[in-house]
Amino acid sequence: MKLLIIDDEKSIRLSLQVGLKKLGVEIFTAASGEEGLALFEQTKPDIAIIDIKLPGIDGIEVLRRIRKDNKTCIILMITYISEVRLAVEAMKLGAHDYFTKPFNIEEIKDSIENHVHYIKMKKELCKEKDENYSEIIGVSKQIEEVREIANKVSQMPYNTFILIQGESGTGKEIIAKAIHYNGVRNNKPYVALNCAAIPQNLQESELFGYEKGAFSDAKTAKKGLIEEAHGGTLFFDEIGDMDILLQAKLLRVLQEKRFRRLGGVKEIAFDATIVAATNKNLLEEIKLGNFREDLYYRLNVIPIYTTPLRNRSEDIVVLIRSFIDYYNQELNKNIRGFTEKALAICKAYEWKGNVRELKNAIERIMIFQENEWIDVEDLPPNITADKSIADTAVSTNANLESVEMETVNRALKQNDWNITKTALELGISRLTLRRKIEKYSITK
Ligand SMILES: Nc1ncnc2c1ncn2[C@@H]1O[C@H](COP(=O)(O)OP(=O)(O)OP(=O)(O)O)[C@@H](O)[C@H]1O
Ligand SMILES: [Mg+2]
Structure with missing residues (x-):
């Protein structure tokens, strides 16, 4: 990544250069607006730090010209406290943040890191949309039913609540994505929070975001996932693992459709389709005191239950077909399919890990497969071992x-x-x- 510093004071350029070295970015410096614009053209930096008060073309004008054709560069402004009014104008023109002299270099560093993280996350979300999304495959009655519900909900502009329950690997996440990407919200954000993957003490700030100074580490403000998902779909994966205190706060937000960032006073409106998924039995969890009953009923407006693969073996044939086509492309191979006998074994196998286990098994088989047809001896031993x-x-x-x-x-x-x-x-x-x-x- 490249960073451009535009400031006429040599000492400031130097201190920024030294202080931001730790970010591991390539740093360029310019001492005037003119020089800065020329260098910007030449180096196309990802981040720019611009002093507002510059001789000649001033910082505001530099910002304006950069933003005319470049909407993505992270731009931070530096100003004197007496000129904060200009900083506000700069923010309106598309600057990401501003700092007053004398600044604390750590704050600037944090701000850059936050913005870089945010941009990466946004890019990943787009990537996920293109690469990770696939249709819900299956011909069983159960899959037909799920597809029908997912279609209906996805076409509806009204935001509702969907709770998907089922064993691990049965396609809960793929259903959540289908609800989003197949319908009217597909150009809006799809944001996922995996409650099992994020430590419980961080879930709240991930979800609600925070204002500068909300807690000792909050050097700059940060948007939470709720705010990111506004207008689109918010997916709570493994909702059964959400912190019980946070469950109460979430319920309030879902009911009132507004929230505050941590440390914030401003109420922010929020509306999105809420999809939650879990492989836990929530009714059991409620009895055990791990899950709030009121939240369960709030989320369970449209329940979807995914069926274990062993109870819909007719889907195995079409899933295998689609995974073979997929890995033929990925691995540049030309495997034709399974022999009748190998297929019969797969249809009878228990698939405790459901579709995920099937997909992984096919990937492994196809990496080693040399013959056109996959036969019994090509199957992993655990599948054929069962008497x-x-x-x-x-x-x-x-x-x-x-x-x-x-x-x-x-x-x-x-x-x-x-x-x-x-x-x-x-x-x-x-x-x-x-x-x-x-x-x-x-x-x-
Ligand atoms: N009906 C389906 N059609 C196509 N692919 C599927 C289907 N069901 C599951 N898969 C694939 O199987 C894998 C596991 O599915 P997914 O992650 O949606 O399961 P899950 O129910 O969310 O599991 P977990 O509870 O472990 O998170 C993914 O690679 C997914 O693409
Ligand atoms: Mg999942």
Whole structure:
């Protein structure tokens, strides 16, 4: 990253240069507005620190010209306390922050770090939208139902509450994303808070943000996720792990549709579609005193339950198809699919980790796969080890064979044993048909 300092006082340039070295950025300096604008053109910095009072073209004008074609550079202004009025104008023109002389270099450093973090987060959110989003795949009745609810909610401009419950790896997050990206909010922010991943003592400030000075580390103000999500979708992942005191505060915000940043006095309006997900049994958690009953009822306006994969094995075939296509592209391979027997084993397997386990298994298989067709011996040992599965698969295979024999037999009879016609009807070659006749010892 590059940082440009525009200040006519040499001592200030130097102290900024020394103090901000720790950020690990490449630093350029200019002593006048003119020089600064030229250097800006040349170096295209990510961050600029501009003194408001400059000889010639002043800092405000420099800011105005930079902002004309560059909306993304992080710009901080420096001014004397007597000129704070100008700093306010600078903020209106698109500066991110301002500091009065004499400044504390640590504060400037913190402000830069905060803004860089925020921009990265925004970029990641956009990336997530493009790369990480995929359709809800499945043909089972249960998936059809989920898809229908997700569609309805996503098309509705009215913001509501959706609570998704189900085992780990059953697609709760993918449903939350579908609700957002498939509908009327898809150009609005999608913001996720994973309550299990963020330490409980940090959840509140992540969620509500804070004003400068709200606590000893709050050197600059920071927007919280609630504020970021305004107008879009706010996803509370693993809501069962949210701090119990925070649950009460969240409930209040959801009911009043307004909130304050930590240390702030201003009430800020807030409205978004709220999706929450958990693999815990919330009714149990309520009994144990870990989850607030009132919050549960607030969130549970539209309940969605995801079904474990083992109870909708018809989805396994289509999921496998889609993951094979995906990893063929990713790994630049040309795997055709699973053999009937391998597929039968996968359909009978328990998939305790649900779709996540299936997807990971296919990724691992495909990395090592050399043959076009994935067969039983290519499956991970834990999948084939299960004795009952092997038995099911054998009987499934036997079933398949008897169905095949029956089909061939019938087609032959219908076509008066005309091999060409029968092969055409079955969509196989004459050679394959002859082999099948031989294999099953079919006679006229
Ligand atoms: N119906 C589906 N169609 C396509 N992909 C799916 C489907 N369900 C799950 N997946 C994929 O499986 C993986 C796990 O899904 P996801 O993260 O949504 O599960 P989860 O229910 O949120 O799990 P956890 O409770 O562990 O967070 C992801 O890679 C996701 O893309
Ligand atoms: Mg999840």
